[in-house]
Amino acid sequence: MVKKINRFMNFVRWPEFGALLGFLSIFLLFSIISTNFLSLVNFSAVFTVAAELGIISIGINYLVISGEFDLSVGAIFAVTPMVLALLVNTGISPYIAFIISLFCALLIGFLNGLITLRARIPSFVTTLGMMMFWRGILLAVSKGFPISYSSNNKVLLNILNSRVLFSGMGVRMSSFWYLIIAVIFSIILVRTRYGNWVFATGGSKEVAKAMGINIERVKMINFLISSLLAGFAGCVSLARFNIVDPTLGSGLELEALSAVVIGGTFLSGGYGSIIGTFIGALLIGMVRSGLVLAGAPAYWYTAFIGIILIISVAINAKIRSMVLGE
Amino acid sequence: MFSKEKSKNIFLIILITVLLTMVIFTLSAVAGEAEKDLNFYVVSHGGPADPFWGVVIKGVNDAAKQFNVKATYLGPEKFSIQKMVDLLESAIAGKPDGIVATIVNFEALDEPLRRAIKQGIPVITINTSDPRPAAEKIPYLCFIGSDEYLMGVYSARRMLEAFKPNKPKRAVIAIHEPGWAGAEVRARGMKDVYDEAGVPSEKLDTTVDPTKSYEILRSYFQKYPDTEAINTVGPMSAHPAIKFLEEEKLTNKVKMGAEDLTTIIVDAIKRGTCEFTIVQQQYLQGYLAVEFLSLYNRYGLCPVESVITGPSIVDKNNVDLVVKMVEQGYQ
């Protein structure tokens, strides 16, 4: 009996355990309540939403594990495709415009990192300020109007986010990008030296430093990862709507943080999982969709996500105390 | 009685159980209603917090009851084209018997709505339509709403009438949701009339936050003290403007016009702060949409092209008639 409990504890120790449990229970719940939940159309709708949210969440996850925050991801999510659309509208090749816009995303991340690390301002504050700054720029440049991607060359957009399977009903390219990114970044985190340094920097930056790890470089790289993925996700979103409106992505930073927390990452740093975040974003997408199919009116959504978030945090706190043996 | 560790565990388990029960209970209550024979989704860009849409929602719900169908209203908490499309995607996945949508941005909504129509889901648009010519626009059954451009035109004309035989020295058009196509079209209607009359006019972004709105108006009037007319495009721009004029004691100097209707606007008309308001009877937009979808599903009948619900002017002369309807949520 004791042995069985110990085997169970091994599973509980997975950072993904809480997220998986939550995902399965909610999946079950919605499957029972709504008849159309278990359908290909619904899954692809869920994945479409989850992919854009999830790619950003994976980026933010790296930062949180290493002990920092990035509240500017929602703004980067909008600024990057805006740059892309504006450049393409002046006649520049979509591919070059794409590279330039991603480069802009990296630049914003670099600024975030520079200000946080050199001026020693908490990343929470830095990225909050940057978020407001870039949102302002968005509004000023767009004057409130959506900016349309007006090139006839749709190849880039198709690569990013067209529907590929099962003609018209099916899965979008973004789902594949999401999967690929999740796998790559999960491997980097868990199976490389760099990943170990990320955990160490977040677990205790003093010890990491004492052991010779360049914590500033680790954090800076994570700021770049976060902004790059946010920018990429923004372009994927542009491919879906063909427009960038200045409100795009507002509130997304908090949703991404929610996905990260639901996925089992500790906000205090040092512990977390990309697969967990992958599941967390999927869970949030599933809740939104499930509520629509269950016929719940619009008032309920934020409340539900809020409840799920609190439950996740409670479960994760419990897991944390078990893991740390407190 | 229990050790600290144990009572912490018990508390946690109770908390989680309570929250889960809440979730399950509400969901099953809501889903239980799905026993009606027809199921519609109303997907709009307006969220639960906007009193304008509250009236539309009432129209939707009243018609649902009247025609014995299920109609669910979906809208993002904060204006977001992206979130609206996400909701629409989920609605389509629900294989409903009809969808009502606002074409807040035809580019973003084109693909999903065409797909829904191709799958055989009837689509009706309300409030904001597809501005493109017939060959290009989304093939929805019909549009129910007001003519936005005309609303702007009526607004400016009625404002000019209030100043006859003079003209206002300057007019400001307060917009709380720049980027919302409807606001921009109304503003264009107003500007066209003002330009023709030779009155300088300008658009002002006052945001959906009432406190910020107030401050923005105050700064504007400090900069342009000769402004004599304010036109607002909806309750979210009207309410702060009413407060502003009354608190800054500008009601004798500045005339204000509103669009859409709320109790606050009605009271302001009675008091004289607000000169008039242009209504689009949005209750009808919600009600008729559900009615038409029900009739279409059951008997194959539906009006074509457009059913125009406004503009219509409410001022001191007919405000009393309207007051009662506002209180009850019909206007």
Added chain:
Amino acid sequence: MDNNNLVVMKNIYKKFGRFMALKNVDFTVPKQNIVGLLGDNGAGKSTLVKILVGLLHPLQGDIYFEGQKVDFKSPKDARDHGIEIVYQDLALIKIMNIFRNFFLGREVVSKKSYFPFLDINKMKIVAKEALDNIGIKIRSSDEPVSMLSGGEQQAIAIGRIYYFGAKLLILDEPTAALSIKESNRVLDLVLEAKDRGLSIIFITHNIHHVYPVADKLTILSRGEKLGDLEKKNVTPEYIISAITHGKLD
């Protein structure tokens, strides 16, 4: 030059602003020796050691390691030469598991693929064996460090050091927060380290912590060296009195 001494520090001066933290301090660590570095709080023990490993730079003075003149730029530089410091609270990351802590900064990479992926299996096995070697039996090196007792955690930090071939081990108050049983275990480890050929600098302000295992005792007081003593020539009480009165008699 000097074949019997692992570390020789000569004429070390250090100033912080206007405060003279160290004044003309000589400090020698013989090979395969346990040296207790003693003194009351603020005597300069930590400062001296920080200068040795390159965290601080002296105003004046020379440092020799294994007979060669050195000037380490950073603790990593010192570590590459075989000098390791184990701080009381700064050795391990509690939330990470044992093998990741063990190989922190020196992760083992699998030679099989193009990309430098971690050889996780190897690290798990090696960590477990290394700990076994020093008498710490663990269920699995995949468990978080926080699951172990204070003494066991200290042992990981020390066991890690052998594995990576250190020559000099610097311990800063290693037994201050431990129970008697655990303290004894640490002292056993320290003796074992000496047997394996390492020298140890044992910093403490409490003579009783180090007396059982020390060979040599160096006492600092207010930035100056009071003296070097052979353990076999003195009693703990004598040391205490010297520290309290600030002079040897």
